[in-house]
Structures are given as C-alpha cells and as structure tokens.
Amino acid sequence: MNYSAVFLAAILVLLVGYFGNIYLARFRLIGSKNPDAGDNQNDWQVYYFHSPSCGACKSITPWVIEQSDQNPNIISVDISKDLEAARKFNIRATPTTVLIEKDIVQDVQLGAGILPVMQAFIENHSSK
Numbered sequence: 001m002n003y004s005a006v007f008l009a010a011i012l013v014l015l016v017g018y019f020g021n022i023y024l025a026r027f028r029l030i031g032s033k034n035p036d037a038g039d040n041q042n043d044w045q046v047y048y049f050h051s052p053s054c055g056a057c058k059s060i061t062p063w064v065i066e067q068s069d070q071n072p073n074i075i076s077v078d079i080s081k082d083l084e085a086a087r088k089f090n091i092r093a094t095p096t097t098v099l100i101e102k103d104i105v106q107d108v109q110l111g112a113g114i115l116p117v118m119q120a121f122i123e124n125h126s127s128k
Contacts, residue, residue, distance in 0.1 A: 022092045026108035034103045035088040044125040047098040054094040056112035
C-alpha cells in the first residue's frame with residue numbers, strides 16, 4: 001500500500017476541514033446580537049479586525065483607521081492587542097469585517113476583498 005498517498009489525502013482533508021470551518025464560522029454570527037453591544041446607542045457599526053502580521057491588512061488598515069478617527073461607529077480592532085474582542089466575535093482569520101445594524105450582525109466579510117463592501121455599508125448608513 002502506498003502510504004504517501006494516504007498521508008497526502010489525510011493532510012488534504014484536514015486542510016479543507018480547517019479552512020472550511022473558518023469560512024463557515026462567519027454564518028454562525030450573522031443574525032445574532034452584537035456581542036459587544038453593552039450600552040451602545042448607535043444605529044450601525046463596523047468592526048474591522050486586523051493583525052500586524054496580516055499581509056492583506058496592510059493595505060486596508062490605514063484607510064479604516066482614518067475612517068474610525070472621523071466616525072465613532074467604525075471600530076478598528078488589532079487582535080494582537082485586544083484578543084478578548086476577537087473572542088467575543090469568534091474571529092478566526094484577518095482581515096475580518098463585521099457589519100452591524102440595529103445591534104444585529106448583518107454580514108461578516110473575510111479576506112482582502114472586504115474594502116468595497118465596507119465602503120458601501122458606511123456610505124449607505126452615513127447618508128441616513
């Protein structure tokens with residue numbers, strides 16, 4: 001029996017399961033109450049989770065930090081400094097954006113392509 005093929009297949013199954021779990025975890029959060037609600041009075045919020053070691057975050061983070069300085073509804077969370085917030089939201093990968101409306105999680109976006117979705121959400125809600 002060729003154990004190399006069995007070993008390779010096992011590694012492949014584990015990798016697909018691991019990344020599949022990360023991707024599917026976002027759907028568990030959608031529709032749930034804002035894990036960081038507290039005494040929040042905002043109609044909408046954007047949580048952006050990033051890490052200094054994340055390559056995709058390096059191009060998005062400066063824009064988000066600039067926006068968060070201008071708008072208190074946009075929250076930038078460095079998971080290397082605020083691990084508790086990442087745990088509350090069950091963040092497994094960066095960059096991740098959690099879009100909240102009326103204290104309910106509306107969407108969770110993962111990966112480098114999140115910027116246009118985040119910009120559209122902010123523009124749509126800032127004009128209200």
